[in-house]
Amino acid sequence: MNTRQEPVDQVGAVSIYAPAPGSTKNYFRLRWEEPDGSRKGTTAGRRIEEARAKATALAIRLSRAASPHAVVSMHDIVEAYLAQGRSPYKNKFVWQQTHMDQLRNSLTRSIEGDENLQAMDITREVLDRMRARGGTDNMVKAYTSALRGLLRWGYQASEHYFSPQQAELLPKGGVRPAPTSPSQVRPYRNTGVRLSGDSIDYISNEDAPDAPLTVSLGDTLQDYFTSWGRLGVEFAANAGARWGEQFQLTAYDIHLDGCTERKFAHVHIDHQINARAKAGSRASRLTLPKGKKRRIVPIAKTSFTGYALREAVRARQTAALAEQEEGTNVDALMFPSVTGLMLWHSSFSDVIRPAMRAVGWPFQEWNDDEGKVHYVHDLVWHSLRHRFARICVDDRNLKPGQLMAIGGWENLDTVNQRYYHSGDDNINGAAEHFED
Known part of the structure; x- marks a missing residue:
């Protein structure tokens, strides 16, 4: 029975x-x-x-289960995603260690408390909860991007952790939640007023330091870094190197009389400082430039401030080689610390930020709940790279592809939106249609 x-x-x-x-x-x-x-x-x-x-x-x-692997935990999926080390976009582009570290930080923090959820438990509500763990709008944005990539990879992977519907839960341009526990609210950085017709990402002259601000900062920095202070600022504004690229340069990267590859005066940018590297030798602190793009940048004779740039670079190159011989600058760094070693961004910031405020670079002051004073700088060191781009576009008439090649930007869309899609172009073009 x-x-x-x-x-x-x-x-x-x-x-x-x-x-x-x-x-x-x-x-x-x-x-x-x-x-x-x-x-x-x-x-x-x-x-x-x-x-x-x-x-x-x-x-x-x-x-919602896409496969038998839909029961795998979010913790294990994140670990598998990071272990494969490749972007789910850009033809499986291999990540640099700095990007890997940032991605791990975003993903582990976003899933904290939900790490034991299984793949098939993931809904838009769950994802919003994960994203909202960011303490600021920028962190929520970073968590969103990281989770979007994870969903795409989890759908494309042979295990099929996520269904097609789950992979599309975070479309680009979609709304983002507010932070659940927002960090201390601080003022937003002021930017230049945009002209009607400007791209939303357009960088105008007001978004970059002018000649007087550049000169004053260089003169002040010279008091601290006596061997290169003024040159360091002028180099950033006229060669466009990112901070990590500039401060790892050695005398051997400078080719003012050309090299076997190029005959014009230039600098080779083959590396950048790894922001997450531990203390050690110069080599152990280096990684490839952003986007793994090595490049060659011409060095002008004269800065936009009137400073004799190429002459100063040659003098500093000679001095760096002499310091190497003396043992005070073993790597022949062009822009070393006061002790002849490669700088750290944190220690450099301790010097450059007060210097900027002292010479009139715009900033905002605010106090947190404990009364501690903080500053928001409207123009930062990276703004010198924007000045470089504006010089290339406005004074040297470079085409977008040329600027992208010497500046190391990711793609032409970025260059066009930031430096070429101005309201002036649109207004002048429109005016032509009003002539009889």
Whole structure:
């Protein structure tokens, strides 16, 4: 005789069973099979309505399963994603260590508290909760980007952790939640007023230091870095190197009389300082430039401030080689610390930020809840790179492709939106259509 109890109802893949005969608790029971084939069961209240509601939620969850691997935890999926080390975009572009570290930081913080959720548990509500763990709008944006990449990879991976529907839960340009526990609110950085018709990312002259600000900062920095202070500022504004690229340069990267590759005066930018590297030799602190793009940048004879740039670079190159001979600058660094070593961004910031405020670079002052004074700088060191771009576009008439090549930007869209799509161009073009 078959004594197996039959379900009293079925909701998707979930079976509902009546309370067992003779049971004193009288709970309904649910039974189902997980995507990996394991059998599961749970109680579901004393009323059939409660049992159906719980069964419905379970059935919806099971319907999100893309494969048997949909039961893998978010923690394990993140680890697998980072271990493969490649972008789900850009033809499987291999990540640099700095990007890997940033990505790990964003993902581990965003899933904190939800790391044991399984792939099929991921919904838009869950993702919003994860994204909102960022303490600022920028952090929420970073978490969103990291999770979007994870979903795409999890769908494309051979394990198919996520379904197509899950992979599309965070479309580009979609809304983002506000931070759950926002950090101390501080003023936004002031930027130049845009002209009607400017791209939203357009960098105008007001977004970069002018000649007087550049000269004054260089003169002040010279008091601290006596061998290169003024040159360091002028070089940044006229060669466009990012901070990490400039401050790892050695005398051997400078080719004012050309080299076997190029005959014009130039600098080779083959590396940048790895912001997350530990103390050690120069070589151990280096990584490839952003986007893994090595490049050659011409060095002008004269800065936009009137400073004799090429002459100063040659003098500093000679001095760096002499310092190497003396043992005070073992790597012949062009812009070393006062002790002849490669600088750290934090220690440099301790010098440059007060110097900027002292010579009139725009900033805002604010106090946190404990009364501690903080500053928001409207123009920062990276603004010198924007000045370089504006010189190239406005004074030297470089085409977008030329600027991208010597500046190391990721793509032409970025260059066009930041430096070429101005309101002036649009207004002048429109005016032509009003002539009789």
